[in-house]
Amino acid sequence: MADPLQVAYSPCPNDTFVFHAWAHGLVPGADTPEVTFADIDITNxxxxxxxxxxxxISYGQLPWVLDEYALLPCGGALGRGCGPLVLAREPGADLTGRTVAVPSERSTAYLLFRLWAAKAVPGGFGSIVVLPFHEIMPAVRDGRVDAGLVIHEARFTYRQYGLHQLADMGEAWEQETGLPxxxxxxxxRRSLGAERLRELADGIRASVRAAWADPAASRAYVLEHAQEMDPAVxxxxxxxxxxxxxADLGEEGHAAVRALLDRAADEGLVPRVDPAQLA
Structure with a gap:
């Protein structure tokens, strides 16, 4: 018997919701993977x-791994109104020379922050501290860092920490590009072969559709692993x-990925990517 696929994703509700059926052997014809839960900096x-x-992984990590890994057209996170936020203790705080906590230096959030800060913080921000995403808001609140770049459910909970939003990276991106x-x-892994990669994509799509068809089925799994245990959050x-x-990146999703990586490469933040590697 072949070894099970080694799969790693975050314990966040979107991932556990999407992958519940696959992880529990509920997708007909798909092998049940061996799952590891890990923060985005770990999976990168x-x-x-x-x-x-x-x-x-982060789309910001993609340019460094495309020789060995293929981008699957489903299962990821891409959308509108869902961008990372820059938070501080005081409204309108100036980030010039300030210390900013980020979830990973290869995160998409940090890439978007760099693109935004090049225009919004002309004096340049100070040092960067990498923290697990759930530690960033407490660090800002307690004054261990001056500002934080947050992802995931922090969008809904940052006010509970007495913090203020300085900027929305997704809003800035959408206004500039019109793209998600x-x-x-x-x-x-590319070495799995083209046929196996297609099967994986089909299995992940089936897991997404199963989650939508019966949201209650994944409820216990989602809440068991969520960093934020409030069911409403x-x-x-x-x-x-x-x-x-x-369910499918589609033409618009692929256009958004190309735009992000091209803009980042133009600024010297990531290696240039051959568009054929994203197909």
Whole structure:
């Protein structure tokens, strides 16, 4: 018997909702994977080291791993009104020379922040501190860093920490490009072969559709692993990050990914990507 696929994704509600059926052997014809839950900075590192068969990573990490991993056209996070936020203790705080906590230096959030800050913070921000995403808001609140770049359900909970939004990276991106914002990508090892990659994509799509068809089925799994245990917040999280692009990137989704990576390459932030590697 072949070893099970080694799969890593976050414990966030959108991932556990999307992958519940697949992870529990409920997708007909699909092998049940062996799942590891990991923060995005961890999965980005796994991909860079070539560890794992299927991984949820940042689109910002993609240019460094495309030789070994293929982008799957489903299962990821891409949408509108769902961008990372820049938070601080005081409204309108000046980030010039300030310390900013980010979830990963290869995260899409940090890439968008760099593109935004090049215009919005002409004096340049100060140092960057990488923290697990759920530690960023407490660090800002407690004064350990001056500002934080937050993702996931922090969009719904930052006011509970007494914090203020300085900017919405997704809003800035959408105003400038008119495109949805690419956040998290699903990649699979190219060595699995083209047929296996198609099967994986089909299985993930089936898992997405199963989640939509019976949302209650994944409820216990979602709440068991969520960093934010409030069921209402979990529902908001899923509604925002699981959408038509999760089932299929489509033409518009692929255009958004190309635009992000091209703009970042123009600024020297990532290596230039051959569009054929994204097909």
């Amino acid at each position: 590192g796994l991909a860079e080291r070539g560890e794992g068969d299927v991984l949820k 914002i690419p956040l998290g990508a699903i990649v699979a 979990a529902d908001q999280h899923i509604a925002l990050y699981v959408n038509e692009f999760t």
